[in-house]
Amino acid sequence: MPEIGMPLLKISNVTKHFGPTIVLDRVTFEIPANKVIGLVGENGAGKSTLLNILSGELRQDAGKMWLRGQHYQPSNYHEACQVGVGRAFQEQALILNVPVYENLLLGQESKFLRAGLVLDRKAMLAAAKQMVHAAGIDIDVNRLTRYYDFSNRQAIEVIRACLGPVFLSKAEHPLVLLDEPTSALAKEHELAFFGLVDQVKRKGAVVFVSHRISEVLDICDLIYVLKDGQLVATVESAETNEAELHSLMVGRARASDYYHETQQDKAQQNPVLLEVKSLHAPPAYTDVSLTVRAGEILGIGGLLGSGKSALAKGIMGLEPSHSGTVRFCQHEARKPEIRRSIRQGIAYVPAERMTEGLIGQFPLAWNISMASGHDLFSNALGRWFLRKEDAVAAHHIEALSIKSGTPRVVCDRLSGGNQQKVVLSRWLCRSPKLFVFDNPTRGVDVGAKEEIYRLVRSLTRNGMGVLLITDELLELIGLSHRIIIMRSGRVAAEVPAPAEAKPSEHDLLALMLPSSNPTNQHAGH
Amino acid sequence: MLGTRSSRSVSKDSPSFRFELNRSWWLPLGVIAGLIIFFSVTSSAFATVRNLTIISAQASTLLIVCIGATFVVLMGSIDLSVGAIVLLVGAICVEVENATGIGAAIILLGALLGGLLGLVNGVIYAYGAVPSFVVTLGSLSIFNGLGLQMLQGRAITFESNALDTVAIAEWLPPMQNIALCAILVWIAGVLIAQHTRFGRYMYLIGGGENVARNSGIPVRRYKVYAFILSGLIAGFGGVLAVARLGAAGPTLGQDLLLNSLAAIVVGGTSLSGGTGGPARTLLGVLIIAILDNGLNLLGVSSYPQLVIKGTVVIAAVLISRSHISGLLIK
Numbered sequence: 001m002p003e004i005g006m007p008l009l010k011i012s013n014v015t016k017h018f019g020p021t022i023v024l025d026r027v028t029f030e031i032p033a034n035k036v037i038g039l040v041g042e043n044g045a046g047k048s049t050l051l052n053i054l055s056g057e058l059r060q061d062a063g064k065m066w067l068r069g070q071h072y073q074p075s076n077y078h079e080a081c082q083v084g085v086g087r088a089f090q091e092q093a094l095i096l097n098v099p100v101y102e103n104l105l106l107g108q109e110s111k112f113l114r115a116g117l118v119l120d121r122k123a124m125l126a127a128a129k130q131m132v133h134a135a136g137i138d139i140d141v142n143r144l145t146r147y148y149d150f151s152n153r154q155a156i157e158v159i160r161a162c163l164g165p166v167f168l169s170k171a172e173h174p175l176v177l178l179d180e181p182t183s184a185l186a187k188e189h190e191l192a193f194f195g196l197v198d199q200v201k202r203k204g205a206v207v208f209v210s211h212r213i214s215e216v217l218d219i220c221d222l223i224y225v226l227k228d229g230q231l232v233a234t235v236e237s238a239e240t241n242e243a244e245l246h247s248l249m250v251g252r253a254r255a256s257d258y259y260h261e262t263q264q265d266k267a268q269q270n271p272v273l274l275e276v277k278s279l280h281a282p283p284a285y286t287d288v289s290l291t292v293r294a295g296e297i298l299g300i301g302g303l304l305g306s307g308k309s310a311l312a313k314g315i316m317g318l319e320p321s322h323s324g325t326v327r328f329c330q331h332e333a334r335k336p337e338i339r340r341s342i343r344q345g346i347a348y349v350p351a352e353r354m355t356e357g358l359i360g361q362f363p364l365a366w367n368i369s370m371a372s373g374h375d376l377f378s379n380a381l382g383r384w385f386l387r388k389e390d391a392v393a394a395h396h397i398e399a400l401s402i403k404s405g406t407p408r409v410v411c412d413r414l415s416g417g418n419q420q421k422v423v424l425s426r427w428l429c430r431s432p433k434l435f436v437f438d439n440p441t442r443g444v445d446v447g448a449k450e451e452i453y454r455l456v457r458s459l460t461r462n463g464m465g466v467l468l469i470t471d472e473l474l475e476l477i478g479l480s481h482r483i484i485i486m487r488s489g490r491v492a493a494e495v496p497a498p499a500e501a502k503p504s505e506h507d508l509l510a511l512m513l514p515s516s517n518p519t520n521q522h523a524g525h
Numbered sequence: 526m527l528g529t530r531s532s533r534s535v536s537k538d539s540p541s542f543r544f545e546l547n548r549s550w551w552l553p554l555g556v557i558a559g560l561i562i563f564f565s566v567t568s569s570a571f572a573t574v575r576n577l578t579i580i581s582a583q584a585s586t587l588l589i590v591c592i593g594a595t596f597v598v599l600m601g602s603i604d605l606s607v608g609a610i611v612l613l614v615g616a617i618c619v620e621v622e623n624a625t626g627i628g629a630a631i632i633l634l635g636a637l638l639g640g641l642l643g644l645v646n647g648v649i650y651a652y653g654a655v656p657s658f659v660v661t662l663g664s665l666s667i668f669n670g671l672g673l674q675m676l677q678g679r680a681i682t683f684e685s686n687a688l689d690t691v692a693i694a695e696w697l698p699p700m701q702n703i704a705l706c707a708i709l710v711w712i713a714g715v716l717i718a719q720h721t722r723f724g725r726y727m728y729l730i731g732g733g734e735n736v737a738r739n740s741g742i743p744v745r746r747y748k749v750y751a752f753i754l755s756g757l758i759a760g761f762g763g764v765l766a767v768a769r770l771g772a773a774g775p776t777l778g779q780d781l782l783l784n785s786l787a788a789i790v791v792g793g794t795s796l797s798g799g800t801g802g803p804a805r806t807l808l809g810v811l812i813i814a815i816l817d818n819g820l821n822l823l824g825v826s827s828y829p830q831l832v833i834k835g836t837v838v839i840a841a842v843l844i845s846r847s848h849i850s851g852l853l854i855k
Contacts, residue, residue: 318738338738338739338741339741342741343741355733355735355736357736358736359729359733361799362728362732369725370729371740371741373722373726373742374722374741383722384719384720384721384722386719
């Protein structure tokens, strides 16, 4: 039993870098027992990283942690579980092909070994049933997990996180970490969810991460606000409101220089480059129509799961759309297809650079020539132009000042910003008429970010169109001529953003947040 | 999780992408040198012109078949059926040759036939979205069954001066022509890998299929091409094997399943795709061929030979992997 007043968890000066980017900057706080703590912040504020460190998935670069007064440094999630820490993951961490009870007891099987060898299935079933019963949710633990829909699986995940520490690790004072637990939870489970949180709270403490600020206000006793990796505010739920929290989360001065807003030309009169008509691929996005003019940057904003990334893939023709057409320049309106899109002069920079944008083990030149193998770098007989490939790569290394770059250096050795420049070069060598960017500056250091912004500006001044999808509000506002806000896969609003009258972050956030009915928010997962 | 799972790089400047002797080549070369020295010392019959002629002829079919299969492995897939294609194409070609006597033109037929079998593999794999392991495991059995059915357990012989010339004549003595063919196929393979769009796409698909697709590379079509090429070259190898032996028998191509994969992997083409290439497969083939021949000369019976060969394959991959991770730490 911890002494009265001793915090359940205490962390001090926890710091974490990913490469040159600082994700957590000397975060210090306490989590008192018998409280529910809300952790809020924008995308990239460091919430998930912090949870990853608390649950042993990541290790901090500096700083110390204490759990119930004991030094706490789990080297993996399993170790964290052993000392009574439970976590529900944002991306469900369930195995679909096994019965529910095995998922509930995942990683804890060793507690059910008979003679150290044989799994005591009966005891496992009993324990799992006990957990489901305690949670008050009607789930058959014998059924295969895949027979339950996303919402029920979310419930299973939450039960495991909340009750595992008490039932399985026999922790008297559990610490439960919940990462966006309600984003997919059906209405009928919400009551049970509140009950669960209450159960945990009576014994230990809950850390609750969510984008739904209203929910955070309902559930939590105390709210910690993270911004750019720093803990910027600690507020009592009773003494604050949604608007105040939002302003604490964002509230950065937007330097208009940074986005070269003075160079933002008017584009209303320019010819239409891209016309998307009723593009439809439920549940990711429904009935989206939009246009991009030459020299215009059309921004698309929205919360995680609003369907904006899926829309980019749909417009490119990477993922099939159900119906609807895309018309580009003078070409006829058709169902998009990736290779045609590229031939017609559209470029696509995906959000996940390491898995979708770049092959790290290959040289820079190979990554640059990749999208032009069919025309620029080989002839009709299929002969590859190695010299031209090297020359084009060398040209772009120079033009975009890709640091420590030679055509033969493998991309793994470059920093995030320089890698992104390689992806840009791949398209720039084709002189595209339209760029589709999905989070073009994610994981990119400040200097390279600045260069990318300048490049985008100068390209649009020369008549290129840009479709900019981004989670970074300031980037969205600073760069775009017009902004489309998506919510639950639909276009919810269009906001003009001329250089002289940019909308504020709060305006946009208000449009992104689900207004009244939270149950239809999770389309696009 | 940005930047946490980045490095798979092997060495500073583009490793193994060009035909240049960088560090990752030394290991297989060293193994070859070691084997040659070992067998030269232990067996007086090893380092003779006659024996080298035999080794080169024996290794030829393996090398030819491996070149095609290397592209499939490079692309991140696997082709288990090359040995079975050799058997089926060999059997059909012997029958056709005996029936028509068309001479050297049979080589063309064999290659086309092999390409057709590869096309079947490729289409089922790429468009049916069945793992290549499963597809070629199935077709391995089908092709083998058809071939054995045709042969009815007998070895069928044939007479053709033209084929004798292609396979066992010696234009460049003491090397038999089949070895010459194998070297030409190898050179073609190396050129295709390094100087053509097809070769480059094989690397790109093996290294990052999603990235390749996002860049507009017709991934599925090129997957089919790879299997066609693999089948085509295996068919070509099948006819040459039959020509060298003067007959098609039930054991034709039987050892190619293990040997081809062993040679490709030992040579340095990773089964996960994207690294290696046909140039290096030559080294793997030499290792396997010298090992086979040397152990025979030493009088090691065929069962222990299997054990030794398996051990060498695993050891070679283990060593080359720790060699690579050593580079990573630096």
